[in-house]
Amino acid sequence: MSDSLIDTTKMSAGQRAALELAESSRDSRELSGFAASLFDGSPDFRLLFPLPKPQEEERIAGDAFLEKLRRFLSQETDPDAIDRNGEIPDSVIDGLAALGSFGIKIPKEYGGLGLSQTSYSRAAMVLGGHCGNLTALLSAHQSIGIPQPLLAFGSEEQKKKYLPRCAAGAISAFALTEKEVGSDPARMSTTATKSEDGSHWILNGEKLWCTNVLKAKHLIVMARTPLPDKPHAITAFIVEIDWPGVEIVTRCRFMGLKALYNGIIRFNDVKVPSENIVHGEGKGLKVALTTLNTGRLTLPAACVGLLNRCYSMALEWSKKREQWGNAIGFHEAIAGKLADLRADAFATEALVLYTSSLVDADHGADIRLEAAIAKLWGTEAGWRGADSTMQIKGGRGYETADSLRDRGETPDPVERLLRDSRINTIFEGSTEIMHLFIAREALDPHLRRGAAALDTRKDKGDRFHAAVKAGIYYATWYPARWIPRVAGLPHDLDPALKSAMHDVASLSRRLARTLFHAMALNGPKLEKRQLLLGRLVDTGAELLAMSTAAAHAHSLGDPASIHTARYVCTRGKARVEALFRASSAPDRAAYKLTKESLA
Numbered sequence: 001m002s003d004s005l006i007d008t009t010k011m012s013a014g015q016r017a018a019l020e021l022a023e024s025s026r027d028s029r030e031l032s033g034f035a036a037s038l039f040d041g042s043p044d045f046r047l048l049f050p051l052p053k054p055q056e057e058e059r060i061a062g063d064a065f066l067e068k069l070r071r072f073l074s075q076e077t078d079p080d081a082i083d084r085n086g087e088i089p090d091s092v093i094d095g096l097a098a099l100g101s102f103g104i105k106i107p108k109e110y111g112g113l114g115l116s117q118t119s120y121s122r123a124a125m126v127l128g129g130h131c132g133n134l135t136a137l138l139s140a141h142q143s144i145g146i147p148q149p150l151l152a153f154g155s156e157e158q159k160k161k162y163l164p165r166c167a168a169g170a171i172s173a174f175a176l177t178e179k180e181v182g183s184d185p186a187r188m189s190t191t192a193t194k195s196e197d198g199s200h201w202i203l204n205g206e207k208l209w210c211t212n213v214l215k216a217k218h219l220i221v222m223a224r225t226p227l228p229d230k231p232h233a234i235t236a237f238i239v240e241i242d243w244p245g246v247e248i249v250t251r252c253r254f255m256g257l258k259a260l261y262n263g264i265i266r267f268n269d270v271k272v273p274s275e276n277i278v279h280g281e282g283k284g285l286k287v288a289l290t291t292l293n294t295g296r297l298t299l300p301a302a303c304v305g306l307l308n309r310c311y312s313m314a315l316e317w318s319k320k321r322e323q324w325g326n327a328i329g330f331h332e333a334i335a336g337k338l339a340d341l342r343a344d345a346f347a348t349e350a351l352v353l354y355t356s357s358l359v360d361a362d363h364g365a366d367i368r369l370e371a372a373i374a375k376l377w378g379t380e381a382g383w384r385g386a387d388s389t390m391q392i393k394g395g396r397g398y399e400t401a402d403s404l405r406d407r408g409e410t411p412d413p414v415e416r417l418l419r420d421s422r423i424n425t426i427f428e429g430s431t432e433i434m435h436l437f438i439a440r441e442a443l444d445p446h447l448r449r450g451a452a453a454l455d456t457r458k459d460k461g462d463r464f465h466a467a468v469k470a471g472i473y474y475a476t477w478y479p480a481r482w483i484p485r486v487a488g489l490p491h492d493l494d495p496a497l498k499s500a501m502h503d504v505a506s507l508s509r510r511l512a513r514t515l516f517h518a519m520a521l522n523g524p525k526l527e528k529r530q531l532l533l534g535r536l537v538d539t540g541a542e543l544l545a546m547s548t549a550a551a552h553a554h555s556l557g558d559p560a561s562i563h564t565a566r567y568v569c570t571r572g573k574a575r576v577e578a579l580f581r582a583s584s585a586p587d588r589a590a591y592k593l594t595k596e597s598l599a
């Protein structure tokens with residue numbers, strides 16, 4: 001029997017394997033932090049106000065790097081040509097390496113720039129508004145490739161051997177996905193078998209869609225290493241691309257990100273030294289999940305750049321394009337889209353900077369919820385923003401930059417940005433998987449207290465005892481979720497934002513009560529109510545976006561930021577109220593209808 005909090009006895013074998021593997025690899029710490037307090041109905045604004053700022057020395061070093069990066073990108077790179085040709089010129093890769101862009105967060109002692117998570121996120125913002133292909137190249141290398149897992153889990157020998165190479169521009173990659181393994185690693189078929197003397201492992205299998213693999217020198221590979229008590233155990237290995245038996249099978253091509261060096265890689269009896277295991281045998285999924293916690297912040301950061309670029313193109317066009325007697329920006333339907341673009345860029349930036357600052361303050365900080373919400377909320381906003389920019393630019397949005405240039409018009413690359421950004425809601429945790437992940441984490445405090453009472457694996461006495469304990473706890477917890485209480489707001493906060501934070505506190509209490517009701521009504525079946533859970537997660541995500549936007553505006557202090565944050569909050573409150581109002585009836589009807597189709 002697994003030690004999972006969730007009763008898996010009534011699940012199919014496949015479901016049980018997936019869930020037990022995910023459960024055994026979760027961060028088992030009790031949740032803490034502002035996002036957790038929102039789901040608990042007791043938002044602690046002291047954790048958010050004032051928004052932590054980077055140290056002055058770090059900010060100066062970060063600014064200097066960003067300035068060089070901006071100059072290099074504008075003078076030495078042509079994103080439309082990269083998209084058109086499907087290749088990144090070697091001179092661009094070499095130039096980025098010379099700037100230190102492949103080792104932004106790698107400490108100086110290992111040859112990197114030694115910059116913070118905040119500076120790294122700001123670099124992703126710069127890249128995201130310029131070129132999706134370059135963003136993916138640098139991000140796959142250092143957000144999920146060798147540097148991030150080694151910084152978190154690598155041995156000193158591994159760091160000394162591989163980090164200086166990575167910082168100098170030896171590209172890395174991350175290989176988890178297989179044909180049968182998308183969001184469900186329990187189906188992994190790549191295996192590694194230990195040699196008799198324990199000195200090395202033999203790796204066999206094939207990985208799909210490995211970004212950077214065509215240019216990579218080394219990569220992190222996830223492989224099954226079954227243990228007697230853990231048949232689905234997964235281990236993370238560092239594999240060098242020129243080792244015997246490593247074969248690149250084919251390059252994969254996509255709707256966007258045309259110059260992604262992504263492909264299928266096969267391992268035929270590859271001999272991997274035991275010292276290349278990261279973090280220990282059977283701990284690979286933990287390495288992957290923890291790496292992704294921080295790693296997936298790069299995607300919303302890139303979406304900030306994308307949204308700012310979209311906003312500036314859409315705004316310019318809305319000022320100068322006249323139709324029906326007015327500049328189109330003055331038609332309310334377009335004005336609403338422009339306001340949303342500005343708000344989404346600002347709120348995503350706030351989410352990313354806040355979460356990055358938590359990492360900088362403490363590298364072991366628990367950012368599970370914040371990073372996942374930034375990914376979910378920011379990438380959905382990025383996609384909506386690219387889509388509405390296309391709508392605002394009309395036919396010119398759909399036309400390629402090259403064609404616009406040929407006709408003597410401003411070559412805004414809207415369709416390229418739209419194509420390139422579509423993948424953001426799919427990889428590094430799809431929107432659906434982020435909903436489940438956040439729901440699981442948000443419900444954890446309740447599962448810790450209440451799940452034992454409903455767990456059919458336990459005997460009746462234990463279940464009764466657990467129910468009494470939970471009852472005592474909830475006898476004070478639940479009434480407190482009705483009592484208005486707001487703590488930790490700064491006295492000089494803009495009055496409209498202060499009032500919005502009172503709304504956040506009240507909506508957060510309602511969210512906590514609704515989560516509690518959903519658990520009480522559905523019991524273990526709540527896990528299957530994905531649409532309901534999705535709405536509850538979206539509610540918490542919206543409340544976090546409102547709160548961080550307010551804190552970000554408060555720390556910037558300028559009128560434009562305050563006005564933007566006020567709009568984020570007005571819109572957010574309306575969205576949350578709509579989410580609470582949404583009926584569950586269509587959820588069941590939809591499921592029934594689809595079941596009929598699937599049959």
Ligand SMILES: Cc1cc2nc3c(=O)[nH]c(=O)nc-3n(C[C@H](O)[C@H](O)[C@H](O)COP(=O)(O)OP(=O)(O)OC[C@H]3O[C@@H](n4cnc5c(N)ncnc54)[C@H](O)[C@@H]3O)c2cc1C
Nearest residue numbers: 174175176177181182183209210211426427428430432433
């Ligand atoms: C351009 C690109 C680059 C990539 N780079 C890498 C890389 O560098 N390394 C790497 O390892 N992988 C990489 N991937 C793989 C990527 O991470 C996967 O595509 C992603 O994990 C989703 O897997 P899948 O496509 O197989 O979808 P599936 O897991 O088959 O899912 C299909 C759909 O079902 C939904 N779904 C799945 N399970 C559930 C569930 N339990 N409940 C509700 N909905 C569910 C998903 O959200 C999705 O909408 C890349 C993919 C692409 C396209």
